[in-house]
Amino acid sequence: MLKFRNLAAGLAVAASLALPAAAxxxxxxxxxxxxxxxxxxxxxxxxxxxxxxxxxxxxxxxxxxxxxxxxxxxxxxxxxxxxxxxxxxxxxxxxxxxxxxxxxxxxxxxxxxxxxxxxxxxxxxxxxxxxxxxxxxxxxxxxxxGSAVNVGCSGDPIRSVDDIAGKKIRGTGVYGKVFGELGATRVNLSVFEAYQALDTGLIDCTQGYTYVVPALKWNEVMDNYTVLNWGQxxxxxxxxxxxxxxxxxxxxxxxxxxxxxxxxxxxxxxxxGFNAKVLAGMRSGAGEHPIEVIDLSAEDTAKLNAAAGPFIEEWKDNAASVGLDPVALMASFEAAVEEYTAEFEAQGYPWDRATN
Missing domain, CATH: 3.40.190.170 (Bacterial extracellular solute-binding protein, family 7)
Structure with a gap:
């Protein structure tokens, strides 16, 4: 009986080896x-x-x-x-x-x-x-x-929308275009060229994301950093x-x-997490080159949003040109923003919420 079991087991193993492996x-x-x-x-x-x-x-x-x-x-x-x-x-x-x-x-x-x-x-x-x-x-x-777009400068800071005029700024997408409409001189550079441009005075300011400041060593050539409380x-x-x-x-x-x-x-x-850590470090004055952090007022952020209006209309025209319904899409996106803004205000971040 034992020999038969061993033989049966051997045949089963052989059969399984003959089957193709799962892809x-x-x-x-x-x-x-x-x-x-x-x-x-x-x-x-x-x-x-x-x-x-x-x-x-x-x-x-x-x-x-x-x-x-x-x-x-x-x-x-x-x-x-x-x-x-x-x-x-x-x-x-x-x-x-x-x-x-x-x-x-x-x-x-x-x-x-x-x-x-x-x-x-x-x-x-x-x-x-x-x-x-x-x-x-x-x-x-x-x-x-990329997360929120903010702006860092070497020299005089941007404390209000009025301070944008006359600045030489490396911009980011629509956010750079809006700064141009508000009187800035836009300089076309990649994010990786901003360090040298700030250091040499080719630009006064660069838009970007908080977490890239230490990653690209902008903190070595910036004197101030303005949190725009604007968009992404x-x-x-x-x-x-x-x-x-x-x-x-x-x-x-x-x-x-x-x-x-x-x-x-x-x-x-x-x-x-990255953004919070970097911003906290700048606010604390840590590092060999202290950076002043400025929070733009709600009134100034509203002015930035108003200046973005024409570019939102451009997006609508582009969406319509490829057969999309821009009004329906805008309504859908804004509804989603409202939904998750309300959830955040009521419950905070999901990773901070108490678990049962």
């Missing part, structure tokens, strides 16, 4: 920057979360530094299947990302978590967005944000090749979407 789904993801920073930290979390939810059946291969395609070719690169997924910066694709570009306007306010949750809900809620993305063979998975560049997201996505099983698609939805809270916590 692993591998997703190559292209990111335009280095493997360090807030977005890479979140992408690594997403990779691990998908592996956890799929019990290892889905593997994300992260490719850094535009190894597969440049940021300006992301829509075509993902749509053509050069990578199954990747980071898309909406500012580079005004037509293809017409709806998503709404997240780059000063509508969501300065709270990164509110902006993330609102943009994420917005991108999932309206069928016309999915239909428009499908034309580029894309599916939306999740969102990031939120049109930076995780997109996937639609044909590839549609060919996955329903359970695989559900896992990718679930992790993408969870990503807003994860990234929100990361970027909010």
């Amino acid at each position: 692993e789904t591998v997703i190559y993801y292209s990111h335009n920057a280095s493997a360090k920073g807030t977005i890479p930290t979140t992408l690594n979390w997403y990779k691990d979360r998908v592996a956890e939810l799929s019990a290892g059946d889905i593997r994300i291969e992260l490719q850094w530094g535009s190894a597969l395609f440049k940021a300006t070719a992301a829509v075509q690169g993902i749509g053509d299947g050069v990578a199954e997924a990747g980071t898309v910066i909406a500012a580079y694709f005004q037509k293809e990302m017409a709806a998503y570009s709404l997240a780059n306007l000063p509508i969501s306010g300065s709270n990164a978590w509110v902006a993330l949750k609102a943009a994420d809900k917005f991108m999932r809620s309206d069928p016309q967005i999915a239909e428009h993305l499908a034309k580029s063979n894309l599916v939306y998975i999740g969102t990031f944000t 560049v939120g049109g930076v997201g995780f997109f996937m090749n639609k044909q590839f996505f549609d060919d996955l099983s329903q359970s695989e698609r559900d896992i990718l979407v679930q992790a993408g939805a969870e990503m807003a809270d994860v990234y929100g916590r990361i970027v909010t």
Whole structure:
């Protein structure tokens, strides 16, 4: 009897070895920057979360530094299947990302978590967005944000909107255009060129995000930093090749979407933490080069919003030009901002809430 059991067990093992192994789904993801920073930290979390939810059946291969395609070719690169997924910066694709570009306007306010949750809900809620993305063979998975746009200067600070006129400023998207309308001289430089430009006097000020100040060593050449309490560049997201996505099983698609939805809270916590730490350090006067922190008044922020009006109208015209309904999209996004603003005011950040 024992010999028979051993023989049966041997046959079962042999049969199992003859069966093909379960196929692993591998997703190559292209990111335009280095493997360090807030977005890479979140992408690594997403990779691990998908592996956890799929019990290892889905593997994300992260490719850094535009190894597969440049940021300006992301829509075509993902749509053509050069990578199954990747980071898309909406500012580079005004037509293809017409709806998503709404997240780059000063509508969501300065709270990164509110902006993330609102943009994420917005991108999932309206069928016309999915239909428009499908034309580029894309599916939306999740969102990031540069977080609130502020401005740091060498020399005289910006204490009010009146101080913007005459400044030579490196701007960021619509926020830079608004400063130009208010009398600033806009200087076209990348974020990585701002340090030298401030140091040499080529520019007086640079717009940017709080967490990049120490990362790019702006704190060495800035004398002051004005918190604008204004808006964000939120049109930076995780997109996937639609044909590839549609060919996955329903359970695989559900896992990718679930992790993408969870990503807003994860990234929100990361970027909010970085910003708070850097801003607290500046307010405390820490470091060899103290930086004065100035908070723009609500009245001045309202003036900035008013000056942004023409650029919001430009967005509406662009959205309409590709067949989208800008009025419906604006209403949807503003409703999401109101929803998550109310949730934040009532409950605070999700990671700070008491758990039972």
